[in-house]
Every structure is written in C-alpha cells, then in structure tokens.
Amino acid sequence: MAKARIVSELAADIKALKVQGARRIARAALEALTAAAQESKAKTTSELYDELLAAARELEQTRPTEPMMRNALEDALRYTLAFCRSHPARSVRELSRALQAHDQQMLRQMDRSVETIARYGAAELGDGAHVLVHCHSTTIVAVLRRAQEEGKHPTVTCLETRPLFQGRLTARQLAEAGIETSLAVDSAAGTLISKADVVLVGADAITAEGDLVNKIGTHTLAQLSFAHAVRFLCAAELYKYDPLTRWGRAEPMEERDAGEVWGDGRYARESRTETGINHRSKHGSGTKQGEDDLPIPDGLRVLNPAFDRTPARLISAYITEAGLCPPAQLALWAGSSRGGGAEKTKINR
Ligand code: RUB
Numbered sequence: 001m002a003k004a005r006i007v008s009e010l011a012a013d014i015k016a017l018k019v020q021g022a023r024r025i026a027r028a029a030l031e032a033l034t035a036a037a038q039e040s041k042a043k044t045t046s047e048l049y050d051e052l053l054a055a056a057r058e059l060e061q062t063r064p065t066e067p068m069m070r071n072a073l074e075d076a077l078r079y080t081l082a083f084c085r086s087h088p089a090r091s092v093r094e095l096s097r098a099l100q101a102h103d104q105q106m107l108r109q110m111d112r113s114v115e116t117i118a119r120y121g122a123a124e125l126g127d128g129a130h131v132l133v134h135c136h137s138t139t140i141v142a143v144l145r146r147a148q149e150e151g152k153h154p155t156v157t158c159l160e161t162r163p164l165f166q167g168r169l170t171a172r173q174l175a176e177a178g179i180e181t182s183l184a185v186d187s188a189a190g191t192l193i194s195k196a197d198v199v200l201v202g203a204d205a206i207t208a209e210g211d212l213v214n215k216i217g218t219h220t221l222a223q224l225s226f227a228h229a230v231r232f233l234c235a236a237e238l239y240k241y242d243p244l245t246r247w248g249r250a251e252p253m254e255e256r257d258a259g260e261v262w263g264d265g266r267y268a269r270e271s272r273t274e275t276g277i278n279h280r281s282k283h284g285s286g287t288k289q290g291e292d293d294l295p296i297p298d299g300l301r302v303l304n305p306a307f308d309r310t311p312a313r314l315i316s317a318y319i320t321e322a323g324l325c326p327p328a329q330l331a332l333w334a335g336s337s338r339g340g341g342a343e344k345t346k347i348n349r
Contacts, residue, residue, distance in 0.1 A: 138204025210327030241334030
C-alpha cells in the first residue's frame with residue numbers, strides 16, 4: 001500500500017510540535033488526508049479508503065490527547081466509506097474530489113465556530129478585564145482579539161508554560177494585536193491570580209463528565225481560581241469532546257520526552273518558523289553551556305506529562321460555538337452536534 005509522504009512529514013512535524021495546538025493539528029491532519037487522496041495511485045476506491053485509513057492511524061498516533069484530530073479524521077473516513085458504498089461505480093478521482101469538497105466544508109465550519117466562540121467569549125469579558133491565560137490556544141487568541149476589536153481593551157497576562165514555552169507565542173500574538181500583554185513564569189500564578197478577573201484557557205479534550213484536558217498546569221490554575229473565586233472559562237469547539245470517554249474510556253494522557261524538561265525548551269530562543277513559533281536548537285547561538293547541556297544524571301527520572309485533567313466542578317463554563325455551556329451539559333451538546341464514536345471498518349471486497 002502506497003504511503004503518502006505528506007502524511008509522514010506532517011506526522012513528524014506534529015510529534016516535534018512544529019504544528020501544535022488542537023485546532024491547528026486537526027486542520028493540518030485533514031488537509032494532509034485530502035492531499036494524500038489526491039496524490040494516491042490507488043486503482044479502486046476501496047484501495048484508496050484503505051490508504052486513507054492507514055494515513056489517519058499514522059496521524060492519530062502522533063499525539064494521543066487530541067480528539068479533535070481524531071474526530072475530524074473519523075468524520076472524513078466515515079464520509080469516504082459512505083461514498084464507496086453508495087457509489088460503487090465512481091472512480092478514485094471522483095472520490096478524491098468529493099473528499100476534498102467535504103474536508104473544505106469541515107475546515108470552513110471550524111473557522112465559523114471559532115468566530116462564534118470569539119464573539120461569545122468577548123461578551124464574557126468586561127471593559128478592561130484582566131485575563132490570565134495559559135499555553136497557546138488559537139481559540140483564546142481569537143477571543144481576546146475580538147474583545148480588543150470591540151474596544152474592551154483587556155489586559156492579559158500569559159503564563160510562560162514550561163517546558164516548551166508556548167505562552168510566549170500567545171504573548172507575542174496578543175502584543176502584536178495591540179493588546180496590553182505581560183508574560184510571567186508559571187510559578188507566578190499564585191501571586192497573579194488575585195489581580196485576575198477571569199482565567200481563560202483552551203482545550204485539547206473534553207470528557208463525558210465535562211472534565212477538561214489541557215496543557216499541564218491548567219488544573220493548578222483552576223484550583224487557584226476556585227480558591228480565589230475567580231471565573232475559570234475554557235474556550236473550545238464542541239468538536240473537542242471525546243466521544244470515546246462516553247464508554248468509560250479514560251482520555252489518554254501524553255507523556256513527552258524528558259529532554260524537553262531537562263534540556264532546552266524549543267520556544268526559549270528567538271528564531272521563527274513558518275507558524276511563527278520560536279525554535280531553540282540544542283546548542284544554538286547564545287545558549288550558555290550549563291546544567292541544560294549535561295545529560296540527565298543516572299538514577300534521575302524526569303517527568304514530562306504534557307496535559308492534565310481539570311474536574312468539571314472547577315470550570316465556570318465552556319465557551320462553545322453553541323453558546324456558554326455548563327460543564328455537565330457539554331457531552332449532551334456535543335453529542336447532538338455530531339455523530340459520536342467512529343466507524344473504522346475495512347471494506348469487504
Ligand atoms: C496546546 C494546548 C492548547 C489547546 C487548545 O498544547 O494545550 O491549550 O491545544 O488550542 P500543545 P486551540 O502546545 O502541547 O499542542 O484552541 O488552538 O485548539
């Protein structure tokens with residue numbers, strides 16, 4: 001079976017976090033699937049389906065805590081399978097074109113959802129609200145930009161987000177949008193929380209219980225918000241709901257390489273990628289030789305959980321494209337907006 005180069009390249013980029021954040025990953029995966037279909041040399045539509053199934057599996061395995069990518073790929077596969085079954089006489093080319101149209105429609109829907117979330121999210125921020133944010137989320141950036149456009153002039157503090165410093169990307173984008181922005185280390189959260197009117201985070205996954213899975217540190221921030229009676233909001237598309245948790249499956253939690261913690265954070269040095277994210281090379285210019293450059297000492301186990309799980313009771317609301325959603329309702333709302341569990345069957349030939 002032919003393997004699409006574009007899929008393997010994207011898989012490597014996602015693993016290396018050159019493409020990061022749930023929405024970007026889901027969108028890129030969908031685009032790669034469309035491109036793989038266009039480049040395919042498959043002779044029959046069922047052969048093409050098998051190739052796409054393998055491509056989807058390769059992409060899904062890159063980051064286990066990304067149901068938005070899984071949902072998007074599964075919807076595209078379900079569409080492909082339905083097309084194969086209902087149009088047995090159509091050609092590979094026709095299927096590939098139909099899939100492209102389907103995927104583009106999904107991407108447009110994702111764009112519309114974020115615009116709507118930005119509108120609903122901005123409505124939750126008072127004039128001059130002080131917002132504390134964590135990690136990098138295209139969705140929270142959209143909310144804050146929208147609030148700025150509406151003349152609400154939020155003041156935002158971004159937590160740096162160890163170990164890979166995605167908070168710096170958020171800080172850069174907000175500052176470029178003319179928003180009054182500060183950057184602080186993660187451990188300053190306990191000091192900064194008392195100045196915040198609202199804490200705003202994104203989501204990688206939302207479980208059947210309404211719990212939020214997001215960048216490591218989110219749970220601590222939610223606990224702090226609760227203790228200080230600060231509103232804790234999560235801006236997320238319903239597509240981030242993981243339908244597999246409905247059957248009691250625990251959301252898998254990605255554990256990343258220890259070198260990210262002990263060694264250099266990839267966002268720690270200035271050098272731009274095509275996505276605007278900073279890179280840091282292992283011994284890049286200006287890197288001081290020090291503890292970071294030494295190997296991890298024998299006997300030391302360095303932990304690097306990428307995500308944590310915030311219980312629904314600590315979340316004031318999810319800001320979704322369907323409106324402001326109480327955590328306990330999210331699975332219901334998401335279930336009615338999409339089909340749920342995926343069908344990944346092989347075609348019987
Ligand atoms: C990114 C992260 C973001 C969510 C939401 O983690 O936790 O908060 O993915 O982002 P990582 P978006 O950098 O490890 O991918 O709102 O853009 O989907």
